[in-house]
Amino acid sequence: MNGSKINIVIDTNVIFMALYDPTSKAGKVINAAIENKIELYTTDTVQEEIRRVLKREIRLQDEEIEEKIRNLPILWIKKEIYAEFINKTKVKHKADKPLEALSILLNCGILSADHHFKNRLDINKFLEKIE
Amino acid sequence: MKTIALPEEVYQELIELKVKQKEKTAAELITKLVIEYKKKKFIESSTIFKQRLKERKISFEELLKKSRSVREEISDEWF
Numbered sequence: 001m002n003g004s005k006i007n008i009v010i011d012t013n014v015i016f017m018a019l020y021d022p023t024s025k026a027g028k029v030i031n032a033a034i035e036n037k038i039e040l041y042t043t044d045t046v047q048e049e050i051r052r053v054l055k056r057e058i059r060l061q062d063e064e065i066e067e068k069i070r071n072l073p074i075l076w077i078k079k080e081i082y083a084e085f086i087n088k089t090k091v092k093h094k095a096d097k098p099l100e101a102l103s104i105l106l107n108c109g110i111l112s113a114d115h116h117f118k119n120r121l122d123i124n125k126f127l128e129k130i131e
Numbered sequence: 132m133k134t135i136a137l138p139e140e141v142y143q144e145l146i147e148l149k150v151k152q153k154e155k156t157a158a159e160l161i162t163k164l165v166i167e168y169k170k171k172k173f174i175e176s177s178t179i180f181k182q183r184l185k186e187r188k189i190s191f192e193e194l195l196k197k198s199r200s201v202r203e204e205i206s207d208e209w210f
Contacts, residue, residue, distance in 0.1 A: 012202070013198065016194065019180045057197055
């Protein structure tokens with residue numbers, strides 16, 4: 001989707017890790033996106049997951065949630081765009097298929113704390129590459 | 132290139148800062164200011180997130196587990 005920057009698909013758990021500790025490796029990934037060194041993408045399912053968790057567990061108001069989501073340096077991709085790649089995914093778990101489908105569409109790796117993605121990136125190696 | 136109108140005092144502050152920070156152009160300075168602003172907003176989100184987790188007595192591990200089950204729920208609803 002962009003010519004020069006590294007594209008990455010980011011999972012919810014990495015986004016929450018960054019929010020929990022902005023100085024963590026996950027936080028460094030978010031900072032790299034803010035500094036325009038990389039381009040972070042994720043699915044509308046991840047956005048909805050964040051929205052529901054922030055509402056139910058963190059008890060944020062709808063406006064606060066939308067503000068937090070808006071401030072994340074992430075491009076949110078709608079189901080209509082990646083849906084046709086879902087049948088090309090290898091991950092067994094149905095709920096993880098959208099993320100893998102998006103990574104196939106963008107031809108890039110996934111940053112996730114879940115190890116079952118075949119094209120999962122090692123966050124240490126990734127950070128070495130961009131720093 | 133685009134043009135924006137600034138009040139005189141804001142323009143003066145911007146130019147002073149550009150000189151102090153030894154930036155070549157105002158655009159370079161503004162780019163850096165925007166990055167710092169976004170970082171600040173992210174830190175603010177993080178502070179609220181951690182504070183609320185603490186208030187609600189939810190561990191981070193628990194939150195990730197709950198997030199996982201929300202993912203299942205969305206998957207069942209959307210696909």
